[in-house]
Amino acid sequence: MRTTELEIDTGGEVAVVDITSRVAEFCSEGGDGLVSIFLPHATAGLALLETGAGSDDDLAAHLDTVLPRDDRWRHRHGSAGHGADHVLPAFISPSLTVPVDDGVLALGTWQSIVVVDTNTDNPDRTVRLTFLAG
Amino acid sequence: MRTTELEIDTGGEVAVVDITSRVAEFCSEGGDGLVSIFLPHATAGLALLETGAGSDDDLAAHLDTVLPRDDRWRHRHGSAGHGADHVLPAFISPSLTVPVDDGVLALGTWQSIVVVDTNTDNPDRTVRLTFLAG
């Protein structure tokens, strides 16, 4: 087992941040197995998406429909609608597992690993990576 | 590898049940690795949420919006709207993986592991835990 933590900056705005290259670099030390990607945060999630062709913006925009930033939420700390950020991880899990072949992520051609973060109050995020050799 | 099953009672009402302390106790036997948390049920899911500050109630309430308990569902056994319970696991997966460091769950400060159960017909639930050492 190998493990590390990445520090990322989601910029203080609704963000879909591609971390594929950083996860790939961690895995490139070699071996077959599984990599666990884990966000130790209660207001963000992880997804596998095509990036750079509109879908990252589509997801960020659609989250406003699925989890409206209005006054329905009982959790009311922080920015308006912040209660939605706390429900997000139930739908977009902060835990993801990806196979690794000889140090290479076994992603499909159009898959990128992204952090989905609608919480504009906390731009500093940690991503925990754990490689379990097979 | 170590494994166990927890028995929990979700009380026969829509429930977001915090199981963090019981998962932590299982992991406390020591070791670095990953813990797989798995629900062998077709009408409940698992999530990582902040609990005790409104978000657990927010999630339970919002599921009525995302998966309305009306007559749209073809699956019609049990209570009114029960078809929604059977679609829930597609959106809130019954499988979750969390890193473990020297017997301690590597959760963020505000993360708790919860069972999300909208099925009021079955309060008796099993949670399967599997620790894979690194």
Next chain:
Amino acid sequence: MRTTELEIDTGGEVAVVDITSRVAEFCSEGGDGLVSIFLPHATAGLALLETGAGSDDDLAAHLDTVLPRDDRWRHRHGSAGHGADHVLPAFISPSLTVPVDDGVLALGTWQSIVVVDTNTDNPDRTVRLTFLAG
């Protein structure tokens, strides 16, 4: 660790395809551990559902409500509403982990492993299976 790839045909229509028996066959070579099920595709996901009692159709129909196939999406290649297919994996993850006991999937009585594929432009899908012994 053992690994394989399944080839499946989702038929060129919105599909919820049960792959349980093929995953079970892979696991039946024996051993305790975890099986990782992974779709290397950007427009499909995996779920654990009861099949054959309406819920597979319920899910397929409800995805039209949660991810409407209209002109809201910036990603506009392919069929009308195809942008929705690219957002689907954020909500229905293409990665799933299931415990295995002595070569048998530790699923609940009503759980089946399904591929959820709303993308009618690509019926040829690969499912990557990885068994990690405990």
